[in-house]
Amino acid sequence: MLQLENISIAYGKCKVVEDLNLDIAEGEMFGLVGPSGAGKTSILRVIAGIIKPNGGAVRVDDINIVVNEKKRKRMIGYLPADFGSYESLKVSEYLQFYASTYGYGGKKTTEVCNQALSFVHLEQRENELVDGLSRGMKQQLSLARSIIHNPRVLVLDEPYSGVDPIALKEIKKILVKLRQLGKTILITSHMLPEISDICTSFGVLDRGKMIIHGKTEEVITSINVINPIVIQILEGEEKALKILKEEVLVRTVSIEDKRIAITFSGDEYEQAKLLTKLTNSGVLIGSYNRIKGDFDALFNAIVHQPDLNGGER
Numbered sequence: 066m067l068q069l070e071n072i073s074i075a076y077g078k079c080k081v082v083e084d085l086n087l088d089i090a091e092g093e094m095f096g097l098v099g100p101s102g103a104g105k106t107s108i109l110r111v112i113a114g115i116i117k118p119n120g121g122a123v124r125v126d127d128i129n130i131v132v133n134e135k136k137r138k139r140m141i142g143y144l145p146a147d148f149g150s151y152e153s154l155k156v157s158e159y160l161q162f163y164a165s166t167y168g169y170g171g172k173k174t175t176e177v178c179n180q181a182l183s184f185v186h187l188e189q190r191e192n193e194l195v196d197g198l199s200r201g202m203k204q205q206l207s208l209a210r211s212i213i214h215n216p217r218v219l220v221l222d223e224p225y226s227g228v229d230p231i232a233l234k235e236i237k238k239i240l241v242k243l244r245q246l247g248k249t250i251l252i253t254s255h256m257l258p259e260i261s262d263i264c265t266s267f268g269v270l271d272r273g274k275m276i277i278h279g280k281t282e283e284v285i286t287s288i289n290v291i292n293p294i295v296i297q298i299l300e301g302e303e304k305a306l307k308i309l310k311e312e313v314l315v316r317t318v319s320i321e322d323k324r325i326a327i328t329f330s331g332d333e334y335e336q337a338k339l340l341t342k343l344t345n346s347g348v349l350i351g352s353y354n355r356i357k358g359d360f361d362a363l364f365n366a367i368v369h370q371p372d373l374n375g376g377e378r
């Protein structure tokens with residue numbers, strides 16, 4: 066539904082993104098993660114029409130919104146990374162201003178502003194000054210601004226940035242509600258753990274290249290291959306080692322403290338089958354677990370390791 070086609074972005078001579086392709090299906094919440102400077106904000110700015118790409122197209126339902134500004138404005142809602150300062154502007158005035166940029170006027174303005182404010186749970190704050198709001202509330206207000214014209218696609222640049230844990234929970238709830246409404250959402254973050262629980266798919270961007278992407282479960286499974294399975298053998302260690310060394314999905318085998326650690330490239334079914342094979346051959350197993358590892362470590366491993374999708378880095 067939202068397609069980036071050979072997108073290239075450069076600032077002067079500095080190429081930030083080159084020939085990037087991405088296809089996000091309708092209703093997906095796609096998380097774009099990557100270290101600082103990877104090019105996430107630049108990509109969102111291209112989709113939002115803030116900057117023009119040096120090459121390529123951004124399509125929503127086959128309409129190239131890089132050239133069709135009217136459709137882009139109608140179809141895209143954007144939450145920028147920087148909130149900015151709005152001295153002496155009340156919450157209601159802030160939203161009314163953005164509503165007017167979408168052509169709303171009179172009663173309709175009040176209606177869309179109230180709807181957006183209530184969607185992000187800020188209806189009690191309409192008379193407060195924008196600059197007096199907490200960072201979390203500012204992000205909620207920014208979300209209200211991005212949905213005011215009821216766009217089909219939302220591009221959200223680090224909506225959790227700088228917010229406290231309570232606000233983070235609140236914002237996640239709002240995002241899930243938007244996903245349930247069928248919005249197609251592209252959200253950026255520095256950290257995979259922050260978004261992996263709400264995104265249906267995600268990609269990791271490093272130096273302008275998408276080094277891995279896909280459905281969240283699939284990506285997590287493929288990332289998981291770098292985590293070992295640790296097997297505690299109570300009886301039959303020799304037999305277990307023989308089986309494991311012959312198993313094609315087992316990449317490496319090492320022994321530590323009567324426990325065998327293997328790197329295993331199979332999914333959870335193949336993992337279960339291997340356990341059955343071991344026990345059926347008489348090996349007595351005390352425990353058999355895939356070390357989960359934390360997402361931070363996984364993220365660092367992907368960003369600093371060769372491309373798991375097989376592409377060039």
Ligand SMILES: Nc1ncnc2c1ncn2[C@@H]1O[C@H](COP(=O)(O)OP(=O)(O)OP(=O)(O)O)[C@@H](O)[C@H]1O
Nearest residue numbers: 076079081099100101102103104105106107108255
């Ligand atoms: N207006 C600009 N002029 C020159 N260079 C820029 C400009 N905006 C971004 N860059 C450079 O482009 C690269 C990508 O920046 P971008 O902000 O897109 O990355 P990012 O992944 O969003 O990083 P962060 O997570 O820190 O926001 C960086 O090297 C940055 O310094």
